[in-house]
Amino acid sequence: MKVISKQDFNDFITTLINDGSLDVHGVKAKDEKFVFGELESSDDLRLDYDTTILPPKKYFMPQYETLMKCSLKSPFDIKEKKPQKPLVLIGVHPYDIIAINQMDAYYCNDDVSKSYLDRRKNTILIGSDVLNIHDKAFFGSMNTGQVENGYDLFLTDLDDKVVIEIKSKKGEDLLNKAAMVREASDVEKQKVTAIRTAAQGRAKRGMKIEPKQWYSLLDQNYTSKVWKDQSDKCLACGTCTLVCPTCFCYDVNDEIDLKGNSKRVRTWDGCLLRQFSEVAGGEVFREDIKDRYRHRFFRKGKYLPDRLGFTACVGCGRCSTQCIPDIADPVKVMNLVFDNSETFIQDEDKQPKSISLDAIEIDEDEATPLHHPFPATITKIEDLTEREKLFEIELDSGEKLGHEPGQFVEVSIMGVGEAPISIASPPKRKRFDLVIRNVGEVTNKLHEMKKGDKVGIRGPFGTGFDVDQYKGRDLLFIAAGLGLPPLRSLIAHVLDKDNRKDYGKVTILHGCKEPCEVLFDSEIGKWQEIENVNVLRTVDRCPEGECWDGDIGLITKLIPKSNFDQKNTFCMIIGPPVVYPFCIQILLDLSVPEERIIVSLERRMKCGVGKCGHCQINNLYVCKDGPVFNYKDIKDLPEAFE
Template identity: 50%
Template sequence: MRVISKEDFAEFVNALIKDKSLNVIGVKAKGDKFAFGPLESASELRLDYDVTLLPPKKYFFPQRETLVTYDVTTGFAVPKAEEVKPLVIIGVHPYDIVALLHMDEIFKETKSDPYYFEKRNASIIIGINIQNMSKYCFAPQMGCAVIDYGYDLMLTDLGNRYAINIGHAKGEELLNKYAKNVTTALARDIQLVGQKKREILNMSKQKFDFSPELIPELLSKTYEKSGFWEKHSEKCLACGSCVLVCPTCYCFDVKDSTDLSLERGERIRTWDGCLLEDFAKIASGENFRPTRPTRYRHRYFKKGKYLYDRFGFISCVGCGRCSSNCLPDIANPVKLFNDMYHETKSLGVEITPAAEPSVEIQTEGNIDYVPKLATIVKKVSMTANETLFEIKLDDGSELGHKPGQFVEVSVFGIGEAPISVSSSPTKKGTFELCVRKLGNVTTKLHTLKEGDKVGIRGPFGNGFDYEFLKGKDLLFVAGGLGIAPLRSLFNYVLDNREKYGRVILLYGCKEPRELLFSEEMLALAKRDDVEFKPTVNWCPENEVWTGNIGVITTLIPQVSFDPESTYAVVCGPPIMYKFVIHDLKDRNLPDDHIILSLERRMKCGVGKCGHCQINQIYVCKDGPVFNYSKIKGVPEAL
């Protein structure tokens, strides 16, 4: 431990500011509140602050950030790099440092986010032990009020001097280079720092009536508790304040912004929040979390359960910003969890800490947000609203997808949308996307012509386990556009026909004119190694239909299959799954023989933006293909 007088500390800060190769940030007053901002002089520093309006994450994951630039004539590119100056942030409270460590793990899981780490790796964090605690702060209860790690330097105010703990060589170098009269701490200073830290642990006015390690388990017992979430969210304004000020919230939206040439623009990432109304809404208009109670609940589960199960930490550091920013005062986690605890206890339910989750975080390489340029080589209109696009990557490479995976398709000036790949990987050189005209991207895509350019990212997702399915009998059940992802597996199976058992396809749509891949279906009907049964919900008088009439489930009794050897592969509109699964189970098909492909708002495709989340699951990364036995207990799934 070192010690520096306050005068010399001010000189140290001023020396940092003077060095124009550094970007020096500190806590400053903003009205009656405080905020991190660029320092012009050490005298602006307010290290006695209670809490800042926004956490320092804004420097690594800014409110608005350009991910990609585009130009119709040249394609997509990484934005011209601004010089990243090393960022020195002075006065970070321990809870915000822990929050940054959470963000680090989240942004590096599976693949690293280069935009975040470019800035984060170039940062130097100078922490300060809390002198004044916000009345909403409960960092001591979360174990985040005093820390021994995560900082480069950590200051403790000792009246006329600061004690300095050195956490990292970067911090020591900074001291050596810019600070004068730094001495080794004497025993009394070491003792004083220890005393200050103990005082901090008793500063919080917020108290849990139970040990916070019970939070994940408490949540599990409360998910479906009747009326609980409705009661607590009744006054929710769905304004998103609680999540926007949160130091561990990382959800984002991505939007394209074109300049007035209409040919050039930027793809911009902005903060988003799961409390906001459209967060889980997809292009068809379906909203998977349409009500305030469901979104309110999701926030607590994400912090206290889903991230805990995935990373092993409760993603709340107790800063209290959510509570202090909630006008109707319903966002205080301490209040909510205390209420949850007492309600659960009053039912006589025993609450013991959940078993420690087994955390397996893998990380490999960087996320590439820049789409590859690709050309529409063929466009075949299939129905009034659906078109099959055949696409070739301009660099000549193969997409290299597995059946069931999806790509993110970019249309210049409009944006990006997730589309499942409809062709089998056995088809080389190009791939096919069967697209329904629904949202902005797909509507514009329909106006493009053969030879026009699009952008492609991916493939993403897990895809079907076509190796495992070898030798099995396959029962494909497709509703409407659900045939699009299934076709990638179906065609793969047909191309490797001898490796699979029986192949049955049940395919339904609303009316005959909506039948997709009609020519291929006609050819199927003639094959004797495939059993094909189509159905329509109704047939208008002026159209001809000789097949079954009725919803997709009316086909299930018409086929015989051996539940032991058969695997059902199901994809269709959200409403369809419940009924199909019910009828398949009625036919004794075991749960783990039902494989589903689900649709959500897969915005980033790489498990970061949060939009496609079904409870703890990221559809873009953990799915979109799921074994029913694994997700039947996931309440938001079906």
């Protein structure tokens, strides 16, 4: 540890500010509160702050971030971002550094976000001990009053001097700009320890449970009355998520200006907001405020621990400070849940193994701009019905998409946006098919496009059908409405002459509202002619004057008629949300084992890589863990079939 006099420290900060090659930001006053912002002089820096309005996440994931820019005339000529000056960020409290470490784990796990990593690497992070404790802070209860890693330098302000811990080479190099740095004495080191211990001990606020107990407590209290009681007062304004250092969800929108330039902008989003879970068709998957309110706590205490191994609350107290009806405070809410929990058993076996945030290995070569689409060309358009068209698409790179049946892509039109679309063709072909109903911005625009037009493609994404698992078995396909296109990717694969021998009897049930909505009529006719394939079709109603030779009634009526072998069949269901509970129940009544029921679910898949948070079904990410799920794995998830 080093020590520098206050005067020399201030001169050091002045040197950094005057050094034109650096952006120097730190904690400063905003009226009676504090914010991180650009320092204009060393006097601006307020290491005596209690907490800032927004956490420093805004530096790594800005409120508004342009992901890419282009002219609409040449949408794939994406302009590169200019390199930024290195950022020196001064005065970050330990709990906020831990939140940034968690953010590292989130954004640099699996699909590594290049823009995030670039910003993070471009920052010299200087921590600071908490000298004044905010009355809502409870980092003492979350064990986040001290931090071991994630920073370059760490300051402890001792009034007339500042103790500085050097953590990295980057930090050491920066400190070389300071004059008169000496080694800290034992007394000075003891003072630092005393300040830390005092802060950790004081910022507790009577939280009744340990951070590691959040998991079991929440696990056992999904139906606690606390969620409803508290959310009755919730404004659903999103504040608690926006000011939270460990809320990372975002939305992406396209903007066009008067000159015909377009940009794709990422912005903070929050699960408390209604449209967070709204899909293009208008369904909102967490309509009830209670469900949104509960989701926030479960994400912090159960879902992220499941996925990444840490409790995603660092006890900063920002949500409690800024929630107007005062219902967002984790101390109050977790204590309420605890008090209302009849029995509470700390279940060590169920607890996810906690990871050391030290241990995160980031494969920097893996970092990619997660939202950049690849150019592709529409090679064919076929009108299927009044509302659906089939688009055949080829990547301009000439490569195969390389998907598995059941996966999806993000189709992108610059200036308009992206939409997740299931792939409707088998993996074998070089080009791939998308069946698109015009229900939203992107899909409306697609319907106006012509053969030869360009679109952007990202993907393939998600977990598709496990074609090997079904080998040697019979297959029952239940396709309701627009469920047929994604199932077609598997049906066509199974019925392909090269693969047909691997599978037994194939039964295809297809239902839609009226005969005019039938998709792939002639193709279904061809499937029917293949040996050991049985097709049954139904419509809800047949208006006068229309031709129909199939059944009339709901698709559920076809299941008992289909004569499949319950003991040896995998059953795949895809359709609108309403069909799942009914079809599944009939299959279970017919003694089909749970693990042989396979479903594909729709949610708002915005990023496709498990980052933006929109498509979550409880702890699962539909865009990564799904969209194809084994019923057995999700049957107990309350949000799966609501």
